[in-house]
Amino acid sequence: MPIFSIKCNECNAIDEVLMRSASAETPHCRQCGSPETERMVSRPSVCTGGRSGGSCPTGTCPFVNA
Numbered sequence: 001m002p003i004f005s006i007k008c009n010e011c012n013a014i015d016e017v018l019m020r021s022a023s024a025e026t027p028h029c030r031q032c033g034s035p036e037t038e039r040m041v042s043r044p045s046v047c048t049g050g051r052s053g054g055s056c057p058t059g060t061c062p063f064v065n066a
Helices: none
Strands: 003-008 014-018 037-041
Touching: none
Parallel strands: none
Antiparallel strands: 003 014, 003 037
């Protein structure tokens, strides 16, 4: 499931929401309740390291030797 950043056009709050489908209805703002929100795709997290883990926050990349 993709993670979307939801920006409120009323209070300018930005929130991240895990949504089942890109075609799902954009949720109301969690801060002010406004339905005037827009969806933005969040930046993906990527592991680029080798055996030492590289850029993975845990220090070990789960995709090494996968």
